Amino acid sequence: MFQVLAKASPALGPQVLVWAQTMASHQLRVAPPGALLKPLSVPNRLLLGAGPSNMAPRVQAAGRLQVIGVMHKEIFQVMDEIKQGIQYVFQTTNALTLAVSGPGHCALETALMNLLEPGDSFLVGANGMWGLRAVDIGERIGAHVHPMIKEPGGYYTLQEVEEGLAHHKPVLLFLTHGESSTGVLQPLDGYGELCHRYQCLLLVDAVASLGGAPLYMDQQGIDVLYSGSQKVLNSPPGTALLSFSNRAKHKVYTRKTKPVSFFMDVTLLANFWGCDDKPRTYHHTIPVTGLYSLRESLALMVEEGLEVSWRRHHEAMAYLHGRLQGLGLQLFVRDPATRLPTVTTVVVPSGYNWRDIVDYIMDSFSIEIMGGLGPSAGKVLRIGLLGCNASRENVDRLTEALKEALQHCSRNRL
Amino acid sequence: MFQVLAKASPALGPQVLVWAQTMASHQLRVAPPGALLKPLSVPNRLLLGAGPSNMAPRVQAAGRLQVIGVMHKEIFQVMDEIKQGIQYVFQTTNALTLAVSGPGHCALETALMNLLEPGDSFLVGANGMWGLRAVDIGERIGAHVHPMIKEPGGYYTLQEVEEGLAHHKPVLLFLTHGESSTGVLQPLDGYGELCHRYQCLLLVDAVASLGGAPLYMDQQGIDVLYSGSQKVLNSPPGTALLSFSNRAKHKVYTRKTKPVSFFMDVTLLANFWGCDDKPRTYHHTIPVTGLYSLRESLALMVEEGLEVSWRRHHEAMAYLHGRLQGLGLQLFVRDPATRLPTVTTVVVPSGYNWRDIVDYIMDSFSIEIMGGLGPSAGKVLRIGLLGCNASRENVDRLTEALKEALQHCSRNRL
Numbered sequence: 053m054f055q056v057l058a059k060a061s062p063a064l065g066p067q068v069l070v071w072a073q074t075m076a077s078h079q080l081r082v083a084p085p086g087a088l089l090k091p092l093s094v095p096n097r098l099l100l101g102a103g104p105s106n107m108a109p110r111v112q113a114a115g116r117l118q119v120i121g122v123m124h125k126e127i128f129q130v131m132d133e134i135k136q137g138i139q140y141v142f143q144t145t146n147a148l149t150l151a152v153s154g155p156g157h158c159a160l161e162t163a164l165m166n167l168l169e170p171g172d173s174f175l176v177g178a179n180g181m182w183g184l185r186a187v188d189i190g191e192r193i194g195a196h197v198h199p200m201i202k203e204p205g206g207y208y209t210l211q212e213v214e215e216g217l218a219h220h221k222p223v224l225l226f227l228t229h230g231e232s233s234t235g236v237l238q239p240l241d242g243y244g245e246l247c248h249r250y251q252c253l254l255l256v257d258a259v260a261s262l263g264g265a266p267l268y269m270d271q272q273g274i275d276v277l278y279s280g281s282q283k284v285l286n287s288p289p290g291t292a293l294l295s296f297s298n299r300a301k302h303k304v305y306t307r308k309t310k311p312v313s314f315f316m317d318v319t320l321l322a323n324f325w326g327c328d329d330k331p332r333t334y335h336h337t338i339p340v341t342g343l344y345s346l347r348e349s350l351a352l353m354v355e356e357g358l359e360v361s362w363r364r365h366h367e368a369m370a371y372l373h374g375r376l377q378g379l380g381l382q383l384f385v386r387d388p389a390t391r392l393p394t395v396t397t398v399v400v401p402s403g404y405n406w407r408d409i410v411d412y413i414m415d416s417f418s419i420e421i422m423g424g425l426g427p428s429a430g431k432v433l434r435i436g437l438l439g440c441n442a443s444r445e446n447v448d449r450l451t452e453a454l455k456e457a458l459q460h461c462s463r464n465r466l
Numbered sequence: 467m468f469q470v471l472a473k474a475s476p477a478l479g480p481q482v483l484v485w486a487q488t489m490a491s492h493q494l495r496v497a498p499p500g501a502l503l504k505p506l507s508v509p510n511r512l513l514l515g516a517g518p519s520n521m522a523p524r525v526q527a528a529g530r531l532q533v534i535g536v537m538h539k540e541i542f543q544v545m546d547e548i549k550q551g552i553q554y555v556f557q558t559t560n561a562l563t564l565a566v567s568g569p570g571h572c573a574l575e576t577a578l579m580n581l582l583e584p585g586d587s588f589l590v591g592a593n594g595m596w597g598l599r600a601v602d603i604g605e606r607i608g609a610h611v612h613p614m615i616k617e618p619g620g621y622y623t624l625q626e627v628e629e630g631l632a633h634h635k636p637v638l639l640f641l642t643h644g645e646s647s648t649g650v651l652q653p654l655d656g657y658g659e660l661c662h663r664y665q666c667l668l669l670v671d672a673v674a675s676l677g678g679a680p681l682y683m684d685q686q687g688i689d690v691l692y693s694g695s696q697k698v699l700n701s702p703p704g705t706a707l708l709s710f711s712n713r714a715k716h717k718v719y720t721r722k723t724k725p726v727s728f729f730m731d732v733t734l735l736a737n738f739w740g741c742d743d744k745p746r747t748y749h750h751t752i753p754v755t756g757l758y759s760l761r762e763s764l765a766l767m768v769e770e771g772l773e774v775s776w777r778r779h780h781e782a783m784a785y786l787h788g789r790l791q792g793l794g795l796q797l798f799v800r801d802p803a804t805r806l807p808t809v810t811t812v813v814v815p816s817g818y819n820w821r822d823i824v825d826y827i828m829d830s831f832s833i834e835i836m837g838g839l840g841p842s843a844g845k846v847l848r849i850g851l852l853g854c855n856a857s858r859e860n861v862d863r864l865t866e867a868l869k870e871a872l873q874h875c876s877r878n879r880l
């Protein structure tokens with residue numbers, strides 16, 4: 053090899069190349085791992101947990117397409133279509149609308165990193181896992197965080213929010229639309245208006261609800277909205293949806309300090325996503341094939357129509373609830389008006405260990421359902437009917453599996 | 467639909483469901499975008515820029531596999547195999563080795579967010595784009611950043627580094643192994659040892675060099691090393707490789723403050739990746755299919771063998787350099803000893819506009835090459851031979867294309 057190089061670079065002379073020198077003075081000491089000599093094998097599962105869900109066939113097909121460059125006009129076109137798709141599923145005309153190159157947590161953190169500056173007052177609806185995450189991140193950023201702690205299963209009334217706003221004078225309120233750890237659907241009508249009366253911005257997590265429950269970003273006065281790719285959209289995890297109202301954009305563009313993260317700096321992302329008037333500049337390498345998939349997911353939602361998708365999820369939920377009650381199981385969320393259509397929480401039946409049930413269904417039926425998460429851990433089973441998985445057939449399959457699990461799992465093993 | 471629900475939840479009574487109430491008082495105002503009713507179409511390109519590169523066929527096949535849950539034992543197995551694969555390609559036995567759920571920038575930022583605290587002294591080799599990025603991020607974190615600015619095309623000698631260490635007493639030094647914006651291969655032998663003599667940690671960017679040039683994390687005393695998936699590994703963009711030495715781990719685990727980012731908190735990522743002794747806890751939804759692809763990329767590298775891969779890249783580079791010189795083109799990096807094998811920089815031939823050449827080759831041959839980036843913008847053309855793209859056939863295809871471009875592109879259009 054050395055010879056080849058010497059031939060090709062006659063200018064080289066006797067000079068020792070850095071790479072050759074490096075190789076000469078070291079040896080491989082970490083052996084090639086044997087596990088990687090075996091083929092990759094992945095089971096086929098029906099994912100009826102709180103997410104990720106199964107990919108829709110058309111989305112899965114998109115994962116096969118070859119990568120193109122991140123500054124090619126064809127990827128800009130895909131990004132533009134994704135923007136339009138997000139505007140549709142969010143029901144917004146916000147120019148500052150884009151997909152972040154990461155999971156739901158990355159979208160939440162992008163929102164907080166850009167909206168909050170150290171010392172800002174931040175009010176958080178903490179009625180489950182996701183509010184607690186917002187609290188954690190807000191504190192890391194150095195905001196004054198005011199969590200409104202609530203037992204899992206509850207939601208926030210306008211009155212409770214107004215008390216928080218009046219008392220803490222926050223610049224930002226966080227609410228979770230679809231609280232997937234507890235199974236609660238937070239009402240959103242009137243909350244945006246209320247926040248704006250108190251000079252506060254409204255940030256909403258719709259990771260688990262988007263496409264499964266009605267949501268109208270502009271009409272509901274939501275300032276920042278985000279969602280994930282791997283729930284109702286049936287895309288692979290790795291991208292998330294994010295949009296800023298003009299009010300929120302103003303707060304971001306008039307910050308006194310730069311956001312601590314470069315990767316999540318929304319002004320830079322906005323430029324790369326063609327949301328400002330300047331020519332697009334490379335910011336980071338976007339997940340090209342992940343964006344193909346997301347584009348296809350959004351196309352599927354456009355073809356089905358948002359309202360039809362909402363209806364389908366509600367019908368599947370209603371059918372599921374009926375079947376669960378038929379098995380003698382009890383729904384965790386007391387108030388039927390606020391049950392989340394996409395993720396249903398069931399009280400762990402008395403005398404059972406939740407893990408036995410989950411494991412039995414996985415091992416015997418290759419179906420995933422989940423236990424609780426964070427504040428709901430140990431208290432509930434979680435069943436997700438997300439996107440293409442929200443069908444009567446799947447509910448029937450699961451009901452059979454649950455029935456058998458309840459018969460086989462020994463009681464009183466706690 | 468309302469009826470279905472009422473039937474299924476007899477407990478409901480006259481109560482109005484939140485979702486139904488929401489739908490009743492709003493209407494869809496943002497129409498479904500027509501662009502998403504058309505099928506997705508993606509061109510097939512030969513990607514000979516600085517990245518992303520084309521996916522290897524086996525990697526592409528992995529993109530088709532169905533998603534599984536992020537707490538399933540099979541994904542833990544894939545993650546464990548990825549860890550072993552990274553340990554092999556990095557040549558390290560570090561326990562704290564994992565893939566981040568984002569691009570190369572996310573790995574860089576994860577490293578800096580965890581290694582630096584406000585006020586820490588941070589020394590940066592800034593001889594191109596990537597050092598400048600490290601400067602930017604370091605400043606956002608509130609470190610005292612000391613950039614050693616150098617003209618594009620140069621590298622850092624041990625003596626220069628020692629002067630910086632002695633003068634600034636940094637806790638961390640950043641160097642770019644494969645400077646893809648300038649085409650320089652930074653020597654690394656002796657730099658780790660030197661840093662440690664000054665109580666400084668060494669952080670190295672190997673995004674563009676990993677698999678294409680010799681690198682021995684442990685033997686070279688590198689404390690934190692990261693790389694990307696979309697260069698020599700031929701995976702889709704969306705994951706990045708990261709490893710911490712025990713020394714670096716100690717700095718992270720004895721921080722006085724939490725890292726500002728939750729998403730990039732290495733202590734939490736380490737737990738999720740099974741790098742500590744505690745049971746794994748969900749941290750965020752990892753890019754499941756992206757990890758399948760990365761696993762396959764690492765398997766390909768294990769099958770080929772690191773040294774063979776290094777040789778193949780050096781041979782392809784040598785062949786390319788010969789062909790370029792045959793066209794009368796001049797290499798940008800003067801010192802042949804420090805030319806980066808994976809990304810070659812060529813001086814823009816006098817009288818030509820670099821963009822004309824790049825566009826001509828793209829439009830007429832569907833081959834991507836790139837102009838400069840950051841400090842090298844306008845000065846160079848960049849040609850990448852990355853992973854499965856590093857072959858004589860591709861060099862021949864490109865040479866033909868370049869030859870024609872030089873004939874057709876009008877001179878003196880600057």
Ligand SMILES: Cc1ncc(COP(=O)(O)O)c(C=O)c1O
Binds near residue numbers: 158230233257258289
């Ligand atoms: C409501 C809600 N918010 C946020 C998240 C976090 O998303 P991710 O796991 O993609 O980071 C989830 C995911 O499970 C969720 O259900």
Ligand SMILES: Cc1ncc(COP(=O)(O)O)c(C=O)c1O
Binds near residue numbers: 572645674
């Ligand atoms: C040397 C080097 N470092 C860092 C990066 C940044 O990686 P990404 O674009 O994946 O964020 C690149 C990518 O082009 C690179 O070549």
